[in-house]
Amino acid sequence: MKDRSLVQIALYAAIFAVLGLLPRLDLPIAGGVPITAQSMGAMLAGVMLGAWRGALAIVLLLFVVALGAPLLAGGRGGLGVFFSPSVGFIFGWVAAAFVAGWIMQLLRKAPVFPAALVASVVGGIVVLYAFGIVGMALKTQLSLVDAAKASLVFLPGDAIKAVLTALVAQTVARGMPEALLSRAR
Template sequence: MSTRDVVLVALFAALMAALGAFPPLMIPAIGVPITAQSMGPMLAGGIIGARRGALSMLLFVVLVAVGLPLLPGGRGGLAIFAGPTAGFILGWIAAAAVTGVLVERFWSGLSFVTAFLAAAIGGIVVLYAIGIPWISLVGGVPLATAAAGSAAFIPGDLIKAGLAAAAILMVKRSYPIIRPAHGRP
């Protein structure tokens, strides 16, 4: 891993911390906050690629696990991983990887639509596929109930996917960090 790669991984872990500074909007009925941080994996995977994006999310998760208060509301520590949001927090790693793989796959013809779909598939579909079963398991609620409760977050996450797609395209046009698959070192 080059110095540039390490810097990009650290930069996007720091971006996740900055997104955590936005106060969470708690929905009491399901106990899961609406946060800006769910946009982080979309940005990381889409801007710095699958490998570096996933590593940035892994670094962020490790920093939270060791107790740094990087989650909204100043939360951090191992206890977070026993709660209902842990599946989503751990899912950020896979979400960034999948978003990055899709952006890399469609890099040469990347448009707002393909960037949006990559962000939505990685940052919503994959994230929910990990987070919802965790809510069901930890919360002791049926999977269908956890899924229905999580549906309230979809409109906001679609907006985040649109913002991420716009950012991905801006970076691609001005300073492309990802290189097409055939041009990668």
């Protein structure tokens, strides 16, 4: 892996961590899984870096979190977060970034905004919720159906994050197209 790729992976891990500084919203529903801005970090990492680099950025962040760094929303960190009702979403961020990047690569000939929007919705919502719902059901007393219903509370915010991710990708592509690594080749 080239030095530039390592720097880009570290940069998006840092962006993901910064999104954790935004306040989280704890709800009594959804098994205690908070609403955070960090799912947008997974969308951005995949859309901007591509499948492998985007997923590696999230893996890097999760490694640092596992070491105890309080980089998740609300200042959470340490191994305990991997045993919370959020565990499905936490591991789902890796898959979300990978799928978002993969879709961006598949749609590299399409205009940036719609490609990034589709990639963000499929990776950052559909794939992320698939992991999150299963994790929530396993760590709470909710059935898969009830966990899916509870996850609907996240949908409006995640739809906004997908649009914002697409806007960021389009803006970056206009000013510095080579920074959109997911479309390179």
